[in-house]
Amino acid sequence: MRLIQYVEQDHLRVAEVEDAQRVRGVDIEGGTYALARAAIAEGTSLEQAVRSRRSERRLDYQRLVDERRLLPPLTHPDPAHCLVTGTGLTHLGSADTRSAMHAKTQASEDELTDSMRMFKLGVEGGKPEDGQQGAQPEWFYKGDGQCVVAPEHPIASPFFAEDAGEEPELAGLYIIDDDGQPRRIGYALGNEFSDHVTERFNYLWLAHSKLRACSFGPEMLVGELPEHLEGVSRIVRDGNTLWEKPFLTGEANMAHSLANLEHHHFKYAGFRRPGDVHVHFFGTATLSFADDIKTQAGDRFEISIPAFGKALRNPLEQETKEPPIGVRPL
Structure with missing residues (x-):
């Protein structure tokens, strides 16, 4: 359904x-x-x-x-009560792109980067036996419901951004019931959208690179998620395909189980507040940035997986004006 x-x-x-x-x-x-x-x-x-x-x-x-x-297929009446988060380095092969981004800052190519260490933890312990706790994944915060853009609407890159890159992912959609129990409503296609140039400069800027808009939908899959899913991520410029690449997702293509990712998110009491909505991105292994693609205003991101029906499409918009940010004493 x-x-x-x-x-x-x-x-x-x-x-x-x-x-x-x-x-x-x-x-x-x-x-x-x-x-x-x-x-x-x-x-x-x-x-x-x-x-x-x-x-x-x-x-x-x-x-x-x-x-x-x-x-989006799930929203909260009050956007402040929708938390948008995600996990990275979860997909088999996803560490290659990340490690390549950070390798130049390492003392030796022979040594494991922090990204590879995190990825290795997931491969070795990201799919624990039922009832056991597995390795912690990388985790990040994107914002509340105000950062979510509806399908077919523009994703805006802020005036200070160094990059505007798509991230084709699955997102888990949840509501917290009155007893504080997380309830998974379904899954959706997502464009997690990040600033990879900022992240590449220094890994400690990962948090900054993730505070961006995102989109998910247009459809929500209700029920069991297939273990193996094949999709296509595409960038269209002036009516022509600028870049296109297949991607794999689902647990069969991941280092972590979904249950493990959910556990390490909802173990925090602040994420079990009754009535809240959670949108949690599960990570990707495919980025146009890894192929040296530089997006520009007017480009259209298209992400599709047959099991999720219509493609998620969003044009890219570039903010140019700097809003008033100065802090005034009260």
């Missing part, structure tokens, strides 16, 4: 994807967040909650795309 969110006359709506042409309405006010809360209250699964609320109303899916009425 795949779900979308969209806007209709200032109302937040949910629909179930039937095929590439049509979606079927779900009768509930308040979008996917309200639907998830209702499922929890009723003691049912999200799929059951959808089935019991299916309407006979069908909508033209492509029209929703063309009119840019799609929203």
